[in-house]
Amino acid sequence: MTRKTIGLAGTGVIGSGWAVRALARGYGVVAWDPADGAEARLREAIDRAWPSAADLGLFPGADPGRVSWAGSPEEVAASVDWVQESAPEREDLKRSLLRRLDAAAPPRTVIASSSSGLLPTRLAEGCAHPERLLIGHPFNPVYLLPLVEVVAGEATSPDAVAAALEHYDDLVMHLLVVRTEVEGYLSDRLQEALWREALHLVHDRVATTGELDDAVVYGPGLRWAAMGTNLTFHLAGGDGGIRHMLRQFGPALKLPWTHMEAPELSEELIEAMASGCEAQAAGRSIAELEKLRDGCLISVMRALRPSGVGAGRLMAEREARILAAGATAQPWAPGTAPPAPLELYSSVVAPAWVDYNGHMTEAAFLTVFGWASDRLFRYLGIDEGYRAGGHSFYTVETHINHLGEAALGERLRVTTQVLGSDAKRLHIFHSMYRGDSEELLCAAEQMLLHVDTGAGHSAPVLPGPAAAAAAVAAAHAKLPLPTLRGRRMEIPTPAPPVQPAAAP
Ligand SMILES: NC(=O)c1ccc[n+]([C@@H]2O[C@H](COP(=O)([O-])OP(=O)(O)OC[C@H]3O[C@@H](n4cnc5c(N)ncnc54)[C@H](O)[C@@H]3O)[C@@H](O)[C@H]2O)c1
Numbered sequence: 001m002t003r004k005t006i007g008l009a010g011t012g013v014i015g016s017g018w019a020v021r022a023l024a025r026g027y028g029v030v031a032w033d034p035a036d037g038a039e040a041r042l043r044e045a046i047d048r049a050w051p052s053a054a055d056l057g058l059f060p061g062a063d064p065g066r067v068s069w070a071g072s073p074e075e076v077a078a079s080v081d082w083v084q085e086s087a088p089e090r091e092d093l094k095r096s097l098l099r100r101l102d103a104a105a106p107p108r109t110v111i112a113s114s115s116s117g118l119l120p121t122r123l124a125e126g127c128a129h130p131e132r133l134l135i136g137h138p139f140n141p142v143y144l145l146p147l148v149e150v151v152a153g154e155a156t157s158p159d160a161v162a163a164a165l166e167h168y169d170d171l172v173m174h175l176l177v178v179r180t181e182v183e184g185y186l187s188d189r190l191q192e193a194l195w196r197e198a199l200h201l202v203h204d205r206v207a208t209t210g211e212l213d214d215a216v217v218y219g220p221g222l223r224w225a226a227m228g229t230n231l232t233f234h235l236a237g238g239d240g241g242i243r244h245m246l247r248q249f250g251p252a253l254k255l256p257w258t259h260m261e262a263p264e265l266s267e268e269l270i271e272a273m274a275s276g277c278e279a280q281a282a283g284r285s286i287a288e289l290e291k292l293r294d295g296c297l298i299s300v301m302r303a304l305r306p307s308g309v310g311a312g313r314l315m316a317e318r319e320a321r322i323l324a325a326g327a328t329a330q331p332w333a334p335g336t337a338p339p340a341p342l343e344l345y346s347s348v349v350a351p352a353w354v355d356y357n358g359h360m361t362e363a364a365f366l367t368v369f370g371w372a373s374d375r376l377f378r379y380l381g382i383d384e385g386y387r388a389g390g391h392s393f394y395t396v397e398t399h400i401n402h403l404g405e406a407a408l409g410e411r412l413r414v415t416t417q418v419l420g421s422d423a424k425r426l427h428i429f430h431s432m433y434r435g436d437s438e439e440l441l442c443a444a445e446q447m448l449l450h451v452d453t454g455a456g457h458s459a460p461v462l463p464g465p466a467a468a469a470a471a472v473a474a475a476h477a478k479l480p481l482p483t484l485r486g487r488r489m490e491i492p493t494p495a496p497p498v499q500p501a502a503a504p
Pocket of ligand 1: 010011014015033034038081085089090093114115117138139140
């Protein structure tokens with residue numbers, strides 16, 4: 001795997017979020033920020049966000065400590081593969097910082113600004129290499145939300161845009177290319193319209209900040225993670241779709257319901273907004289609210305995963321890429337001797353796998369064995385391409401034996417023994433150990449049935465994986481049988497008491 005180093009200029013909310021996203025990807029970070037105490041604050045922010053990043057999924061080699069602090073923006077720009085500027089949203093300040101970064105970076109290094117709405121053409125003015133400057137606008141928290149808006153300026157080269165798309169895709173983000181260079185780009189124009197309206201409603205004493213948030217959270221906000229405003233309104237028109245919706249509600253669009261210009265930010269309005277939000281926070285610190293927000297975001301993304309909708313699609317993509325990146329073994333090659341047993345999967349106990357006692361749940365043990373089976377399939381040559389062809393293994397029976405507990409953050413490794421295979425079946429035995437030790441924590445014996453997924457019934461394994469499975473089964477036949485194989489559960493009925501023999 002290529003290990004990139006990401007350069008950060010500005011390490012506040014957004015810069016530190018980029019740091020966590022890059023570190024979770026297994027990359028290194030070189031950072032600079034002029035504020036006193038900024039390095040310590042960055043390291044604290046990384047520690048605070050790391051459990052959420054781990055919950056989303058860490059790539060092999062991910063290490064929150066892989067951060068070095070630079071003495072200047074020039075030092076950052078000279079030594080990294082990618083520069084991300086996240087300084088305050090002031091055009092003059094950003095322009096002078098970008099000029100310094102541009103003067104120090106090798107010409108092919110792309111420099112991206114996290115700006116929320118400034119025009120890249122204006123930001124690039126005065127740079128010697130404006131062709132490598134563009135906007136990469138993320139969303140807070142950057143380590144969880146996948147959206148990035150890529151905006152090119154007049155001088156930005158197609159190569160720089162292509163490099164940006166490759167870079168952000170590599171960070172498992174959703175790439176939204178803003179085709180026309182406009183202030184506020186796309187997402188912030190939508191967010192701002194809502195926010196400006198909220199400011200008016202608070203200013204006019206129509207509603208409190210809490211009431212306005214309820215108006216989003218209990219209704220439209222729930223829909224937005226899966227469908228944006230447009231598709232949502234297409235459904236709101238019933239069978240007539242958006243055409244009916246526009247005809248029905250079109251007249252209301254003419255009514256003076258909304259303002260586009262924000263009200264004057266008077267001290268009174270700032271106070272009303274702040275006291276409203278503080279009342280909503282109900283004594284909870286920003287760190288506590290961040291933790292709550294992160295947990296909820298991950299739950300929403302997980303819930304969307306099976307339908308492949310929105311951020312759920314990226315969640316599945318991330319899992320697949322982490323697996324592919326962590327693959328320790330190449331698929332079996334004909335004529336080679338498979339290791340006996342196979343050791344294809346290891347992992348660290350993730351926050352989502354533990355219960356209120358801090359230990360892994362039963363379901364999580366099965367999850368780990370599921371990933372180990374996935375690795376076995378890949379070793380046998382059963383991957384996305386094979387499944388797309390309409391074939392897969394389904395599990396038809398599982399026996400799990402629990403022997404020990406596993407705590408948050410502990411490393412687990414799984415060995416796999418193939419006990420038997422025939423045209424349609426694979427009989428396997430997974431053993432889960434604590435770290436590098438031989439302490440057995442859990443074992444699973446499983447029967448897998450090969451199916452034609454389109455026809456919905458069992459079918460013979462295709463020739464390549466069939467040969468691989470036979471080779472593995474032959475190599476593993478020489479191993480001793482696991483003592484826990486073929487176990488069944490039973491509380492034996494006590495034997496009837498022995499009657500004393502009658503006296504003759
Ligand atoms: N906060 C958000 O929700 C959000 C979302 C997307 C994009 N952005 C954009 O990201 C950028 C950073 O915003 P933020 O929310 O992280 O702000 P922030 O105030 O949290 O952080 C800004 C950081 O820049 C540092 N800084 C000050 N002067 C600097 C200079 N000359 N050079 C380098 N760093 C300097 C500050 O010390 C601070 O650590 C802005 O362009 C903003 O529009 C913010």
